[in-house]
Amino acid sequence: MRNWIRFPTAQGTHSRQAHADFPEQGIYEREIGRNGFFGPATHMHHKHAPTGWSDWQGELRPRAFDLNLLEQQDYEVATTSPFAAPVILHNAHCQYRFWKCDQPMQKLARNADGDDLLFIHEGHGSLFCDYGHLPVEKGDYVVLPRSTMWRLSPQSPMQMLLIEATNDAYQLPEKGMVGGHAIFDPAVLDTPQIDQTFLDQQDENTWQVEVKRHQQLSCITYPYNPLDAIGWHGDLSVVRLNWRDIRPLMSHRYHLPPSAHTTFVANRFVICTFVPRPIESDPGALKVPFYHNNDDYDEVLFYHEGDFFSRDNIEKGMVTFHPAGFTHGPHPKAFAAGQQHAKKFTDEVAVMLDTRDALYTGDAAKAVENPAYVKSWQATE
Incomplete structure (x- = not known):
């Protein structure tokens, strides 16, 4: 066990508990956490969405890859050998x-x-x-x-x-x-x-x-x-x-962190599975994934099937990659739908990889990247 520096305190206008009963002027909650979702954490309340950037320069950016676009000729060898499958x-x-x-x-x-x-x-x-x-x-x-x-x-x-x-x-x-x-x-x-x-x-x-x-x-x-x-x-x-044999942990009053959906673990990464479940029904509970800085892990999501309720314009067979170092969370439409409790049930199936060490992008992924993904958090009318 690590002996983290801890000094629980509070400042300004804030909710009493994480992910629930937000103050009227601070509905944008951001979790700053260490060691995945197991270390010390602070929950900020903001006037604006923490993903509301207007421009982004540099390699550290949210990325999306459409694996459906990988060309068949890339697989002439890979069809018979898993070791030739593109990284x-x-x-x-x-x-x-x-x-x-x-x-x-x-x-x-x-x-x-x-x-x-x-x-x-x-x-x-x-x-x-x-x-x-x-x-x-x-x-x-x-x-x-x-x-x-x-x-x-x-x-x-x-x-x-x-x-x-x-x-x-x-x-x-x-x-x-x-x-x-x-x-x-x-x-x-x-x-x-x-x-x-x-x-x-x-x-x-x-x-x-x-x-x-x-x-x-x-x-x-x-x-x-x-x-x-x-x-x-x-x-x-x-x-x-x-x-289909996974029966997810859930609470009608509290949005559980991704770690609650862990399926397999290795020493330096975890695999989580998001499967259909009821959406939180308590009026004050957050109903979409919370904005967060997972500052010790890179996050990768593979979208298998269903309607991906926290993302816009994402289809099955796509991968999103959010390196550690910036806040990420739901797209504007998904956040608004959560505020309105527009959906009562998720029907998505997705596989998440969270790695303790920085990931590097392979050439095959770069060939099928959607460069506009970084702009997808910009609010549209």
């Missing part, structure tokens, strides 16, 4: 890729650099791995432990996020006083099966395994299919979780 964002502890796979992988993959997390954005198919056969479909998370051998056989064209925990492992978040069965019961985690489909794919043909280590590839050739297990036992495995 959207990266740092020393994380690689964030987008992969289109529309045909069976011709080689097995093994990532010796860290755990991989797949999020299936489109399509369905079969995953074959050391542990057996696992059907996968749209909306699935699949955790692949470091150095697992695997291959994917799509039954319809697939699009996926690949998020590598470089030199690290994925774990489940601490759920504290709500208990281990909250958000999702571990009983819903599925593992691969040594079923007939898995046994039928075993053969004596020549197979190759691409191994990635230190971000370089090696190729190992076998005179047989190395996915030849006949059984296993233990508590380490590939696991699958579908977002």
Whole structure:
């Protein structure tokens, strides 16, 4: 535990509690916080929206990438190898890729650099791995432990996020006083099966395994299919979780921070999932994400499906990137709708990556960036 400097105090006109019952002249609340949403924090009340900038110069800016615009020729190799999928964002502890796979992988993959997390954005198919056969479909998370051998056989064209925990492992978040069965019961985690489909794919043909280590590839050739297990036992495995099995924490009187929606954790970043839920109904409660400075983390959101209630002109398959260092929050129309309680329920599904270390933008992302996104907080009539 860190011994933060703390001196709780208050000045001027302010609400008694965070995210509720704002003063009439200070409806624009801004949270300044440390260590994600777990450290000391102050809640400011402003006359104007903290995102009301009129101009922006320099590289530190909110960015949006439309991954739907990635050209198919960029994937001529990537369709058969996840390691060739273009890097959207990266740092020393994380690689964030987008992969289109529309045909069976011709080689097995093994990532010796860290755990991989797949999020299936489109399509369905079969995953074959050391542990057996696992059907996968749209909306699935699949955790692949470091150095697992695997291959994917799509039954319809697939699009996926690949998020590598470089030199690290994925774990489940601490759920504290709500208990281990909250958000999702571990009983819903599925593992691969040594079923007939898995046994039928075993053969004596020549197979190759691409191994990635230190971000370089090696190729190992076998005179047989190395996915030849006949059984296993233990508590380490590939696991699958579908977002539909997530039952989000919520309060009708308080807008919970993004950390309440944490799904997986690594040492230097977290993965959160936003799924449909009722919107806060208490008259004084904030009903949209609060303006905030998450000054220790970069924030990335992938929009999977639905109506993204805090954003304008965002469609599924897009990514927004908000580096640490400036205030961000809802767009003006979304904030106004929240004030009017125009919506009673969210129907969005989005995957959030929050990284403790600064992320860098890959060339593929720069090619599909919307440069006007930085201006999207400017109020329009």
